[in-house]
Amino acid sequence: MHIEKIGIVAEHADMLQIGTRNMQNYPLLTEVGKTGMPVMLKRGYGCSLRDWLMAAEYIALEHDNLGQEQKILLCERGVVSNHTHRATSRFLLDLQVVPAAQELTHLPVMTDPSHATFWQPWVKSMMLASIAAGADGLMLEVHPNPPEAAVDPLQCSSFEQFEDMMTAMRLVAAAVGRTIDA
Amino acid sequence: MHIEKIGIVAEHADMLQIGTRNMQNYPLLTEVGKTGMPVMLKRGYGCSLRDWLMAAEYIALEHDNLGQEQKILLCERGVVSNHTHRATSRFLLDLQVVPAAQELTHLPVMTDPSHATFWQPWVKSMMLASIAAGADGLMLEVHPNPPEAAVDPLQCSSFEQFEDMMTAMRLVAAAVGRTIDA
Amino acid sequence: MHIEKIGIVAEHADMLQIGTRNMQNYPLLTEVGKTGMPVMLKRGYGCSLRDWLMAAEYIALEHDNLGQEQKILLCERGVVSNHTHRATSRFLLDLQVVPAAQELTHLPVMTDPSHATFWQPWVKSMMLASIAAGADGLMLEVHPNPPEAAVDPLQCSSFEQFEDMMTAMRLVAAAVGRTIDA
Amino acid sequence: MHIEKIGIVAEHADMLQIGTRNMQNYPLLTEVGKTGMPVMLKRGYGCSLRDWLMAAEYIALEHDNLGQEQKILLCERGVVSNHTHRATSRFLLDLQVVPAAQELTHLPVMTDPSHATFWQPWVKSMMLASIAAGADGLMLEVHPNPPEAAVDPLQCSSFEQFEDMMTAMRLVAAAVGRTIDA
Numbered sequence: 001m002h003i004e005k006i007g008i009v010a011e012h013a014d015m016l017q018i019g020t021r022n023m024q025n026y027p028l029l030t031e032v033g034k035t036g037m038p039v040m041l042k043r044g045y046g047c048s049l050r051d052w053l054m055a056a057e058y059i060a061l062e063h064d065n066l067g068q069e070q071k072i073l074l075c076e077r078g079v080v081s082n083h084t085h086r087a088t089s090r091f092l093l094d095l096q097v098v099p100a101a102q103e104l105t106h107l108p109v110m111t112d113p114s115h116a117t118f119w120q121p122w123v124k125s126m127m128l129a130s131i132a133a134g135a136d137g138l139m140l141e142v143h144p145n146p147p148e149a150a151v152d153p154l155q156c157s158s159f160e161q162f163e164d165m166m167t168a169m170r171l172v173a174a175a176v177g178r179t180i181d182a
Numbered sequence: 183m184h185i186e187k188i189g190i191v192a193e194h195a196d197m198l199q200i201g202t203r204n205m206q207n208y209p210l211l212t213e214v215g216k217t218g219m220p221v222m223l224k225r226g227y228g229c230s231l232r233d234w235l236m237a238a239e240y241i242a243l244e245h246d247n248l249g250q251e252q253k254i255l256l257c258e259r260g261v262v263s264n265h266t267h268r269a270t271s272r273f274l275l276d277l278q279v280v281p282a283a284q285e286l287t288h289l290p291v292m293t294d295p296s297h298a299t300f301w302q303p304w305v306k307s308m309m310l311a312s313i314a315a316g317a318d319g320l321m322l323e324v325h326p327n328p329p330e331a332a333v334d335p336l337q338c339s340s341f342e343q344f345e346d347m348m349t350a351m352r353l354v355a356a357a358v359g360r361t362i363d364a
Numbered sequence: 365m366h367i368e369k370i371g372i373v374a375e376h377a378d379m380l381q382i383g384t385r386n387m388q389n390y391p392l393l394t395e396v397g398k399t400g401m402p403v404m405l406k407r408g409y410g411c412s413l414r415d416w417l418m419a420a421e422y423i424a425l426e427h428d429n430l431g432q433e434q435k436i437l438l439c440e441r442g443v444v445s446n447h448t449h450r451a452t453s454r455f456l457l458d459l460q461v462v463p464a465a466q467e468l469t470h471l472p473v474m475t476d477p478s479h480a481t482f483w484q485p486w487v488k489s490m491m492l493a494s495i496a497a498g499a500d501g502l503m504l505e506v507h508p509n510p511p512e513a514a515v516d517p518l519q520c521s522s523f524e525q526f527e528d529m530m531t532a533m534r535l536v537a538a539a540v541g542r543t544i545d546a
Numbered sequence: 547m548h549i550e551k552i553g554i555v556a557e558h559a560d561m562l563q564i565g566t567r568n569m570q571n572y573p574l575l576t577e578v579g580k581t582g583m584p585v586m587l588k589r590g591y592g593c594s595l596r597d598w599l600m601a602a603e604y605i606a607l608e609h610d611n612l613g614q615e616q617k618i619l620l621c622e623r624g625v626v627s628n629h630t631h632r633a634t635s636r637f638l639l640d641l642q643v644v645p646a647a648q649e650l651t652h653l654p655v656m657t658d659p660s661h662a663t664f665w666q667p668w669v670k671s672m673m674l675a676s677i678a679a680g681a682d683g684l685m686l687e688v689h690p691n692p693p694e695a696a697v698d699p700l701q702c703s704s705f706e707q708f709e710d711m712m713t714a715m716r717l718v719a720a721a722v723g724r725t726i727d728a
Contacts, residue, residue, distance in 0.1 A: 002391045003391065021388035021390075022388070022389060024385035025385070025386060025389045027368075028389075044410065045410050046264065046408065046410010046443075046444045048264075048265040048267075048444075049267050079265070080412075080629070081261075081264070081628060082228065082230075082261065082262065082592070083229075083230040083261070083279075085231050085278060085279060086282065092276060092278050094263075095277050095307075095311050096266070096267060096274050096275050096298075096299060096304065097265075097267060098307060098311075099303065099304040100268065100304065103303065122278065122282065125277075125280060125281040125314075125315045125316050126277065126278065126315065128314040128315065129280075129315035130311070131314065132307075132310040132311045132313065132315075132354050133307045133308065133311035133314075134307050171357040171358070172314050172354060172358065174357065175353040175354045175356065175357035176310065176350070184573045185573065203571070204571060207567070207571045208567075209550075227592050228446070228590065228592010228625075228626045229592065230626075261592075262592045262594075262626070263446060264410070264444040264628065265444070269451070411629075412628075412631075413631050443627075443628065443629070444628065445628070445640075446626065447593075447625070447643075448642070449594075449595050450646065456640060456642050457641070458627075458638060459672065460631060460638050460639050460662075460663060461631060462671060463667065463671040463672070464631035464668065467667065481642060485645065485649065486645040486649075489641075489644060489678075489679045490641065490642065490645070492678035492722065493641050493675040494675070495678065496677065496678035496718050497672065497675035497678075498671050535721040536678050536721045536722065538721065539717040539720065539721035540674065540714070540718065
């Protein structure tokens with residue numbers, strides 16, 4: 001997100017997303033916070049839980065200043081690691097951070113298994129694991145024709161795969177006492 | 183496992199376990215394989231999936247030589263990582279390795295969330311995530327009175343916690359079409 | 365560096381520094397590049413050599429657009445790692461990246477052993493190693509009275525230590541055919 | 547090293563080497579220690595400094611039991627890491643561990659830049675850096691005709707390269723007040 005474009009984006013979007021490479025771009029966090037809009041804060045791919053929560057504070061402070069509830073979603077999207085199991089996969093989905101974050105913060109924690117695994121055949125498994133681990137949400141990348149996707153064709157799911165994944169997810173969510181709004 | 187003690191252990195045990203620090207102790211793997219007994223091969227905490235499968239080959243070769251089915255259980259027990267989220271936790275449970283291993287091998291894959299997280303409050307979450315991710319089994323450390331445990335008191339679960347965890351696990355297992363034999 | 369403050373900083377400074385947390389703040393890189401000033405680009409602490417060189421391209425493009433020589437200094441300042449050897453040290457100085465970068469780019473490569481090690485007793489060792497590894501420069505944090513330093517007292521060197529370190533560095537530099545301008 | 551072969555090896559060798567994959571093979575360490583011979587203990591590639599020193603204790607105890615001086619050489623040979631800078635390089639040489647180990651132990655610390663980098667063009671740089679960092683020794687892999695080496699052709703140095711490397715090393719060693727016995 002370009003800091004100068006927050007205004008125009010905020011006019012049209014329902015939520016602002018801070019990408020992994022900008023998690024510690026503090027002036028951007030402050031400006032995004034000042035809009036009062038809900039913010040999804042992706043975890044920096046080399047950052048610790050402490051780094052992440054400290055970054056969230058920049059947004060939380062502005063929400064507090066506006067006298068409103070803190071509207072921040074923490075999103076785990078994969079971290080750099082020694083071993084990612086495929087040459088084309090650069091990240092490892094860290095699900096241990098889900099209970100660890102929930103131990104320290106009231107903010108909801110979600111995951112992004114599509115970008116984390118970067119390999120569609122693993123997405124369903126990591127999506128169901130996220131829900132079972134206690135994640136409060138998920139984002140999934142879907143494309144009508146994945147092999148033709150201009151960006152990230154290896155990880156995006158087709159409509160048919162998405163339907164199957166959602167069916168499975170509803171069952172796991174129910175098993176852990178959660179419901180899906182989607 | 184001391185290589186000289188395999189005989190006496192094999193007389194009394196139903197399965198042999200190779201610990202994380204011995205995953206690449208190849209003479210031990212060969213001797214353990216020669217017993218023909220089922221073997222649980224824990225992943226070395228700095229080792230890749232390829233390292234792990236190559237180690238399993240030492241056992242598989244001996245089972246093949248005996249003309250029997252390969253009886254090897256792969257067990258993910260946490261890997262070294264940049265960030266483990268608590269000062270007392272040295273490892274991160276790698277659940278991405280579950281679908282990755284299943285893509286490459288017919289051997290069953292299980293996890294050990296107790297030793298991986300080394301923090302009891304996270305074990306249930308990682309146990310349910312393991313089952314949802316597609317793991318074929320689990321090991322859990324349980325103690326009648328965890329604060330008095332001589333070893334690893336931070337991670338072991340009480341009988342009451344175990345009962346609650348098993349109840350939750352049966353629900354998640356059913357949601358992903360698995361049943362629990364325990 | 366706040367993107368809006370580049371102008372005022374550029375009026376007074378000889379070089380602009382992009383910190384580790386902003387290595388992938390692309391609008392900032394572009395604006396910094398447009399000043400035409402020399403830029404020290406610190407490596408993001410979770411970033412690969414490829415990530416680093418791709419970030420440098422944002423600055424290089426602007427220097428090319430200005431029709432001037434590319435004035436970019438790459439600075440290795442420690443990366444996240446499994447083991448950093450002290451509880452207060454969060455990073456590991458990656459000296460392997462020095463020859464690796466020099467294999468791929470004509471840009472000079474320097475190191476920052478003070479921030480990387482975060483422990484003064486190790487700084488001299490890593491400083492001499494950097495020069496011997498072929499680094500083209502160094503930055504060191506020095507304070508008249510380290511225990512009283514408002515920021516980072518564990519890693520900054522005293523004037524006496526600095527003098528000793530410079531003496532040692534001149535000897536190592538001479539041994540590898542380099543000279544020190546400082 | 548196969549534990550049953552220690553006797554025959556000890557008859558013919560001047561020093562015993564424990565490889566990275568056996569650093570935590572404790573029965574092997576004990577048996578090797580009982581010979582009273584000098585031991586080079588390579589660091590396990592996922593192991594911490596504490597893991598390494600704890601492993602050395604198994605050997606040290608046996609040397610103490612024999613009433614002799616502890617003859618143990620610690621050898622850093624590269625660790626698993628997020629980024630190793632070449633697809634064929636699996637490890638990163640950790641030079642920060644040199645001063646860190648010397649802060650905690652009287653045992654000499656050496657490095658193995660050939661196996662760590664696994665890329666001959668980087669070996670000289672990491673070899674000189676090791677000496678400048680304060681390492682007490684080095685091992686280098688040399689082959690009369692590297693492209694024809696049956697094992698590890700990417701990392702071994704030719705006789706001509708070795709001669710050039712030794713010349714450079716003598717200069718750096720002298721600059722840091724060390725001499726080379728080789």
